[in-house]
Amino acid sequence: MTFARIAGTGSYLPDNIVTNKDLEKTVDTTDAWIRERTGIEQRHIAVDGQTTVDLAEPAARKAIAAAGIDTSEIDLIIFATSTPDKIFPSSACILQARLGIQGCPAFDIQAVCSGFVYALSVADKFIKTGSSKKALVIGAEVFSRIIDWSDRGTCVLFGDGAGAVVLEASEETGILSTHIHADGQYEELLHVPCGIADGFDRVKAGEAFVEMKGNEVFKVAVNTLGKIVDETLSANQMEKSDIDWLVPHQANLRIISATARKLNMAMDQVVVTVNKHGNTSAASIPLALDVAVRDERIQRNDVVLLEAFGGGFTWGSALLRY
Template sequence: MNSARITGTGSYLPEKVLTNADLERMVDTTDEWITERTGIKERRVAAEDETTCDLGEAASRRAMEAAGVDAGEIDLIIFATTTPDRVFPSTACLLQERLGIHGSPAFDIQAVCTGFVYALSVADKFIAAGGVRNALVVGAETLSRITDWTDRSTCVLFADGAGAVVLSAAEEGGILSTHLHADGAFKDLLTVPAGVSSGYDQVRSGEAYMHMKGNEVFKVAVNTLGSMVDETLAYNGLAKSDVDWLIPHQANIRIIQATARKLRLGMERVVVTVDRHGNTSAASIPLALDEAVRDGRIQRGERLLLEAFGGGFTWGAALIQY
């Protein structure tokens, strides 16, 4: 059975930086309030003519270059996003055309902030089955499009960006296990209550915004991510000390710190970008991964624990031998 190994990473952030000081002039908030509760100091916002596919394309090209593969060698594209360019076709198909790839399967996954982990898991299964040699897995978002910039409980959190990896078939190492979960009973705690078959008038009027009950989301996230640590380590027969790096979804510094404590891992072994990136949903983990790979922190052979929690609720983890 083939193993799915990360052979290249890439990321992209829009040029526009939105600081806490900028938000102080937009809504009733302060830098101190945002920093204390979230750890965020600044975030990136896509230009008006910049789409999710644009961000994903830039990240994908960098990942493919790092992996040393060209368009003709990509057998599968999975694009994780909750902010697609169009209702259809999928953003994966739009990206496929941009990259000059023809014939291989390409599709989107929508699991909000857990989307990249879900996409990794699906790509891993394709490679393990032997039908795919190289898979391009992308997480990209333009959450600014569905942010109510008058709602201080959400506008301070969310941002835009993209990250991507190339997974290649290998004989050992790579993705050791993935663990995916969801529970729709929590659907109203973090949601955009509008879509195509319901509330489409809000979409057309540009009022389909994110709504979040922050305290409730925080409590469930901390408990759930803690249990994901136990589940993943038990499945692999590993101790907490066997994990070299935690690469969590970048939603809130307090959630990240709580997960690190659960792992008994010092914060120097946790990749943190939330202070500069904000919450980029499906893009946050591949953005953080690419940064830590390119600056040399993450080395070949080390064990990485990726985990995320998002609307749905969805949650999941991946243990990877990089």
């Protein structure tokens, strides 16, 4: 049996750091209020002119180097983002050109905060069916560009960044299962209320920003993530105690803690980066995974659960043996 196994990870964060204290100067909030409700202390924000692909490229190169392969060996690129550089071509194609890769399929996936898990699920199927041998999967965002920095309910939450993994076909156990879902009836609880169909008038009027009903999103997220934990364990005939590490989407420390309780996991088995990164949407899971791999918390053969919830609503999980 062929598995899709993570061969290398990489990440990149913009140098520009915005702390809660910085936000106190521009919006009616406090460091204590933000920490108590979200667990966030700071976030990295792209500078003017710095694009999603600008962040993705160094993350991708680090993942390729960690995998010990040549860039020319990549035969599939899947790029998860909600903030692409252009309407078209895809960010995947722009990144492909920068990496000097030609000919392989390259495309974007948009599932907001669940985007990386969606992309990982698709890449897993490409590899298991023999259509790919070495896939580059990226999650990257400049979410700060779609944030209203006068809205204290959203501007304190989000940051920019990129994470990447190289998946390779292997006889060794890798991704055990992925599970992805969506329910569009919740669209207006978390969305950007305008887009290309509206032309650019509303964008120019400053309406192309994230709108979120936080309390409602929180309730659905906690309940839904609990269910996908059960679904994932059942599909693999595993017990909660079989999971070594939880690498969740980094949206809110309270949501992360609720998922850990569902798994009966101590927080020292949970990779938490939300305090330093904020919510980086599709980038958050590969960023957190790379941090834990590089500081050697996550070791080869550890069983790792990735899970995410995002606008759409979308949600998903991936269970893997690292």
